[in-house]
Amino acid sequence: MTADPVTTRQPVPAAQVPATVRASLSPSRAADFKTCPLLYRLRSIDRLPERTSVEQARGTLVHAVLERLFDLPAADRTPTAAGDLVAPQWDRLVTEEPELAELFAEADPQAAADFLRSATELLGGYFAVEDPRRLEPAEREALISAVVDDELLIRGYLDRLDVAPDGALRVVDYKTGGAPREAFEARALFQLKFYALVLWRTRGVVPRVLRLLYLRDAEVCDYTPDAEELARFERTVVALWRAIEQATERQDFRPRPSRLCDWCSHHAHCPTFGGTPPPFPVGAVSAGPSPDSRSASPVHPGADE
Numbered sequence: 001m002t003a004d005p006v007t008t009r010q011p012v013p014a015a016q017v018p019a020t021v022r023a024s025l026s027p028s029r030a031a032d033f034k035t036c037p038l039l040y041r042l043r044s045i046d047r048l049p050e051r052t053s054v055e056q057a058r059g060t061l062v063h064a065v066l067e068r069l070f071d072l073p074a075a076d077r078t079p080t081a082a083g084d085l086v087a088p089q090w091d092r093l094v095t096e097e098p099e100l101a102e103l104f105a106e107a108d109p110q111a112a113a114d115f116l117r118s119a120t121e122l123l124g125g126y127f128a129v130e131d132p133r134r135l136e137p138a139e140r141e142a143l144i145s146a147v148v149d150d151e152l153l154i155r156g157y158l159d160r161l162d163v164a165p166d167g168a169l170r171v172v173d174y175k176t177g178g179a180p181r182e183a184f185e186a187r188a189l190f191q192l193k194f195y196a197l198v199l200w201r202t203r204g205v206v207p208r209v210l211r212l213l214y215l216r217d218a219e220v221c222d223y224t225p226d227a228e229e230l231a232r233f234e235r236t237v238v239a240l241w242r243a244i245e246q247a248t249e250r251q252d253f254r255p256r257p258s259r260l261c262d263w264c265s266h267h268a269h270c271p272t273f274g275g276t277p278p279p280f281p282v283g284a285v286s287a288g289p290s291p292d293s294r295s296a297s298p299v300h301p302g303a304d305e
């Protein structure tokens, strides 16, 4: 296979995915395989359900509020206005996914109230590091995609893309989780580089800044990639994909225990914890060529990270 990236200015629409493309990969799934091949298998091949945690739901809610905040006129994007969006956005999420309501017992309305208050507190962390009245994002919750190596569609949803007057790009990712940052920072940076690679291949511009916004700590972590690094990263992604294909052919996805096991929902199916994986699904393929849809589940994929 030779590298022949698509260089359109827009994400590759499903109808225009080249016929050579036979698989797709999102940063979350790629990071899963990199973290632990068995985790990738249980999530992407066995597709075992994972119960949404309160922390994930809070992350999804905060992402939704921050997305809607920028619908308001710039001068109105205040902490009060963001706080006013919390309850309506939660109602919307629960309407779209009624199971979310089960996170809180009906008999305990205080727990739900505390949850909404904790989401508002996280938004306080956002306002401590950014003033949204001075920003006009170019994209929010946007699906971006590109084809690499002729056969692989890489795509994912970025939280926010800012474009400066001189055309410089800044990719912003909101982090809401309470897990120790060092446990997830490599994974977070991997995902940001993934978005940077897609933008480079579709717009011909290397993003000037990849920004992680840690809302709980009210901290900003900026990273500046360069073209050479993204070219190396592209080779890494393709190699990762080949490793996934090989593991699928061999039905060989081994556990790789790490600190991240503490946040894994699959101990019952993991030999590291005395569990047994389910029988390998007949005819399993590692992934199809169609882009995934965030609307399939309102729970933000990276909300716990």
Ligand code: SF4
Binding pocket: 036, 038, 039, 255, 256, 257, 258, 260, 261, 264, 265, 266, 267, 270, 271, 272, 273
């Ligand atoms: S518990 Fe750890 S080793 Fe087991 S599947 Fe999850 S991440 Fe992998």
